[in-house]
Amino acid sequence: MPSYFTSAPGKVILFGEHAVVYSKVATAGSLGLRSYNLVQERTDGAIEVNFPDVQLVRTWRSSDIPRQARWEGYPYPPSTMNTELVDQLTKFVDLAEHTNRSHAAVALLYLHSYLSTDEIASSGYDFSVRSDLPVGAGLGSSASYSVCLATALLQLNGHLSSSITAGWTVAEQRDLVNQWAFQAEKVIHGNPSGIDNTVSTLGGAVMFKKGEKIKPLPGFQSLRFLLTNTRVPRETQVQVANVRKLHDKFPNIVNPMLDAIHEISVSCEELFSQPGLDRSHLLTRFGELVDVNHGLLTALGVSHPVLEKVREISSRIGLKSKLTGAGGGGCALTLIRDDVSPETVAEVKRLLEAEGFQCMETQVGGHGAGILTLEQPMSIEEFLSHDKAYFEAATHNWTYFE
Numbered sequence: 188m189p190s191y192f193t194s195a196p197g198k199v200i201l202f203g204e205h206a207v208v209y210s211k212v213a214t215a216g217s218l219g220l221r222s223y224n225l226v227q228e229r230t231d232g233a234i235e236v237n238f239p240d241v242q243l244v245r246t247w248r249s250s251d252i253p254r255q256a257r258w259e260g261y262p263y264p265p266s267t268m269n270t271e272l273v274d275q276l277t278k279f280v281d282l283a284e285h286t287n288r289s290h291a292a293v294a295l296l297y298l299h300s301y302l303s304t305d306e307i308a309s310s311g312y313d314f315s316v317r318s319d320l321p322v323g324a325g326l327g328s329s330a331s332y333s334v335c336l337a338t339a340l341l342q343l344n345g346h347l348s349s350s351i352t353a354g355w356t357v358a359e360q361r362d363l364v365n366q367w368a369f370q371a372e373k374v375i376h377g378n379p380s381g382i383d384n385t386v387s388t389l390g391g392a393v394m395f396k397k398g399e400k401i402k403p404l405p406g407f408q409s410l411r412f413l414l415t416n417t418r419v420p421r422e423t424q425v426q427v428a429n430v431r432k433l434h435d436k437f438p439n440i441v442n443p444m445l446d447a448i449h450e451i452s453v454s455c456e457e458l459f460s461q462p463g464l465d466r467s468h469l470l471t472r473f474g475e476l477v478d479v480n481h482g483l484l485t486a487l488g489v490s491h492p493v494l495e496k497v498r499e500i501s502s503r504i505g506l507k508s509k510l511t512g513a514g515g516g517g518c519a520l521t522l523i524r525d526d527v528s529p530e531t532v533a534e535v536k537r538l539l540e541a542e543g544f545q546c547m548e549t550q551v552g553g554h555g556a557g558i559l560t561l562e563q564p565m566s567i568e569e570f571l572s573h574d575k576a577y578f579e580a581a582t583h584n585w586t587y588f589e
């Protein structure tokens with residue numbers, strides 16, 4: 188019985204959230220915090236999901252799950268989301284009052300509908316996910332979930348090694364994972380830009396613009412950030428829809444703001460490509476761009492009093508912060524310049540934690556999606572009992588799409 192672990196990182200958007208939905212350029216990197224998944228075939232035709240982070244445990248008979256006729260474009264996803272299937276699955280899972288659980292379950296069954304072979308559908312499988320990422324806090328938990336899901340179902344159903352994809356390059360396989368993860372993000376978010384699933388699949392730090400080739404930004408690995416989770420919950424779908432409303436009401440005001448956000452990533456790229464630029468000058472300029480980007484996001488209506496609190500506390504100590512991700516709560520990032528002492532970092536953390544916020548120091552970059560074949564099945568209880576250190580241990584021979 189095939190059993191696999193899959194894993195994918197969260198992300199932090201440094202510049203360009205929301206504007207990226209309107210085809211502006213954004214800058215983002217993968218995080219050290221990841222989601223991990225166990226997928227394994229069964230024999231009784233059941234599909235059992237365990238998602239402790241959204242308190243969902245369910246078992247369905249595979250034969251009861253609505254599926255659609257095979258589509259022609261194998262192995263790629265259809266170019267538009269099948270809203271009729273999403274509606275059918277939403278009714279089927281019957282969790283609409285719990286949006287977190289409903290979105291996670293429908294995204295799984297949506298990919299199942301397209302990717303499961305008749306053989307896997309009739310044998311069934313267990314699909315469990317646990318994450319180190321806070322859910323709904325702007326660090327791309329939905330994308331890391333979606334990338335695990337796409338990797339797992341492509342692998343379990345043999346699509347990564349089928350007669351069509353045999354001989355594909357790693358880059359082509361990675362693109363396939365990314366395209367299916369984007370489908371799952373669409374089910375969860377409505378209208379995602381694709382930046383989160385792309386960073387989660389590829390890893391590293393990149394400049395991203397919809398429909399264009401990704402530009403890697405290697406210099407970013409040296410930057411240090413403090414991430415602060417305000418613990419105020421919000422949904423990306425709602426924040427993105429609110430910006431859309433503002434945009435449609437005042438296009439002549441909002442479009443120049445989105446263009447200005449685009450120019451922040453362009454300026455950031457210029458900063459990193461200036462040969463011999465003094466590091467402290469670079470970090471000061473980077474901090475100024477952080478400030479300007481937050482101001483523009485506030486004008487788009489996606490800040491929140493708790494995010495302003497993070498900015499106020501960090502600026503008292505001379506540090507620059509901005510919201511990251513969809514805003515409306517969730518996380519802020521604070522740039523830690525090289526000249527900031529460990530005592531200062533400890534002080535700012537103390538002040539932020541005194542407000543009830545949770546702080547994490549991090550760097551960006553690192554592995555994207557990974558897969559590991561297990562030699563023997565693992566119980567779901569055992570999988571869920573393991574921590575990050577277990578999954579990262581060198582004895583586990585992860586393969587990354589790199």
Ligand SMILES: Nc1ncnc2c1ncn2[C@@H]1O[C@H](COP(=O)(O)OP(=O)(O)O)[C@@H](O)[C@H]1O
Pocket residue numbers: 222238239240241286287288289290291292316317318321322323324325326327328329330332375376421422423424512513
């Ligand atoms: N560990 C997880 N298990 C199951 N579902 C998850 C998990 N992490 C994220 N999700 C899905 O992603 C949604 C959160 O996505 P979103 O609002 O975009 O926030 P984020 O900024 O964390 O990506 C959840 O409602 C859930 O459907």
Ligand SMILES: C[C@@](O)(CCOP(=O)(O)O)CC(=O)O
Pocket residue numbers: 203204205206207208324325326327328329376378379380381382383423427511512513514
């Ligand atoms: C606001 C947005 O730019 C990023 C959302 O990120 P998150 O789901 O809040 O982690 C939306 C998108 O790019 O799809």
Ligand SMILES: [Mg+2]
Pocket residue numbers: 327328329330376383423
């Ligand atoms: Mg998300």
